[in-house]
Amino acid sequence: MIENNQLKKDTTKGIFWTFVDFFSSQGIKFIIQLLLTRILLPEHFGLIGMILIVVAISQSIVNSGMQNALIREQNSTQVDYSTVFYFNLFVSIVIYGVVFIFAPIISAFYDEPILKELLRVLGLIIIINAFGIVQRTILTKKINFKTQTLINIISTVFSGVTAVILALVGLGVWSLVVQNVMGQLIQTILLSLHNRWKPSFIFSVSSFKRLFGFGWRLLVSGLIDTTYKNIYNIIIGRTYSTTVLGYYTQATMLRDIASNSITLAVQKVTYPVLSKIQDKEKQLLNGYRTIIKNSVFVTFPLMIGLAAIANNLIPFLFGENWKGTVPYFQILCLAGMLYPLQAINLNILQVKGRSDLFLRLEIIKKIIGVCLIIFVVVLKLGMIWLVWTLVISSISSLFINTYFSGRLINYPIKSQFLDIIKTFISAAIMGILVFFIGLRLNFLLDIYILILQILFGCVVFIGLSIILKSYELYNFTKYIKNFAKK
Structure with missing residues (x-):
């Protein structure tokens, strides 16, 4: 009983601080983004969107799934941490070298000469991140998200303010590059100063084999997922224009602030917590069901509500120049409302040590997604239908994840569906009514319509x-x- 109470206490504390992170760090980042959209042009964001896939894929390779392997380990040693640190550092240097060499080719692919230098500078994030992975892993294993939250806030403020100043003096897209690099650098420095952890001069082959044996499948899964998520940027940037890509990346950014931030918060907390009770079947199932139901109670109304008020929200936040973002954002919200459910289901596969199944499912889901993309591109159905493939892919991914994770803990699709149906019905009805209320009140200013819609x-x-x-x-x-009392 004492162990269960402590687990609940750790979980509650972890979720509290991750949501503080969401409403503070992400909130600050959002405000910074608003300021930048008022200063910069859509094509500036489009240029960054063209090359973020390279950095994202490189980050996945550097992480190599070893972070999750360390978190899952009940008793990680200094040898384990040091081994992962040196491996990540070596891989990051190699990857950055590849990015540096191929930067001109990527620039030529998009026919944007400036991308060469942008990519070489932005790519420094790869090496910087390698120094912070183990530091963050140590805090995550301790379920210490308070420190991570404070570090995220500090790095977001300093990098964001710097980006706004650089944008005001006319540095354009370079202000976004500096923002990304500086943010990662500050995080890594603060993590190192707080933990005071230093790698020992040792690399254990046996430790590497054990951790990589679990992590390599997560590495491949991460690469597939990252490539798939960013392939849209490649297609849009190559087929359409930097302005259209700017609209899409801005819609993705706004959606991610709401959906992915909550997803990552829940995923980040629940993985180490559920890992601690991985062998206690009944306790694992009960905890898992509670997480599922409480998560959708937040994400469903939030994402559907954002889609319903988008017509007034986007122009109010970003200005009339960004109206082209509205339809993409509405569709992305529908896809994003399912992300937390997908992530939590995938957590069970990792908790149960089924990284092999994790990888197989990732391949199946992405094959379905790629087929949808090819179908739209070949038939030239246009940009809107390309974005709709994300919704279809998100629904199919949810069913696949739910089916296999449910088999591991005796929590089938039907049971999950029954657990979330009330919340979905409430959110769907709310969204429809809010949308039509906005149409009826179009004689008012955007700010008044938004306030009335939200209330x-x-x-x-x-x-x-x-x-x-x-x-x-x-x-x-x-x-x-409880949080108010604290």
């Missing part, structure tokens, strides 16, 4: 949750009260 949406969702006797509403209010 009306909150009242409708809470009211429907009460009518449908949603237990998650009780949990949510209880968490809020």
